[in-house]
Amino acid sequence: MSTVSYFADDVTEARDWYARFLGVEAYFERSTPDGVLAYAEFRIGDYQAELGIVQRRFEVTPSDGPAGQILYWAVDDLDATLARLSALGAKTHDEPRVRGEGFVTASVVDPFGNILGVMTNVHYMAVAEQRRPPILPG
Structure with a gap:
């Protein structure tokens, strides 16, 4: 496993939640041209795998649950x-x-x-x- 992506309507809120859970801050972020945080990425675990939090509007196969x-x-x-x-x-x-x-x-x-x-x-x-x-x- 190299990278896993999770989706959220509010990436800032999700980034902060995962930072509290993981005990580390996101090391990389990307915003949309209008300044909304669209992506935040953490490196975690023994092999520094990437956990990406992506703005839900970019989800390819959205689900209601x-x-x-x-x-x-x-x-x-x-x-x-x-x-x-x-x-x-x-x-x-x-x-x-x-x-x-x-x-x-x-x-x-x-x-x-x-x-x-x-x-x-x-x-x-x-x-x-x-x-x-x-x-x-x-």
């Missing part, structure tokens, strides 16, 4: 992440489900109508751990 594929973000603590998302106003889409040993998924609908998947994934964590540089003593 949550729709589309669900991209799951690996998290260290699923319960704490779900509690934080709920506290920020996200609504449960799918309760945590054990998919196999070390694989648990859940999803929420953010305040802007996007499905946000989160999961614990032992395979992902093992690959990420292998790619981390060793910690040198000292």
Whole structure:
């Protein structure tokens, strides 16, 4: 995964919500000629994947409700992440489900109508751990 795009009617509001959730500010923004924020982008996770917030008017296949594929973000603590998302106003889409040993998924609908998947994934964590540089003593 390189980039995922979520859509919002108010990109400024969505950008601020995701900044609170992620604990980082968007690193890139683009406005329309009339000055309305149309796109904000975050770099997150072990591989600095891109999370883009796009003004809904640019959505190719609009929907009246949550729709589309669900991209799951690996998290260290699923319960704490779900509690934080709920506290920020996200609504449960799918309760945590054990998919196999070390694989648990859940999803929420953010305040802007996007499905946000989160999961614990032992395979992902093992690959990420292998790619981390060793910690040198000292």
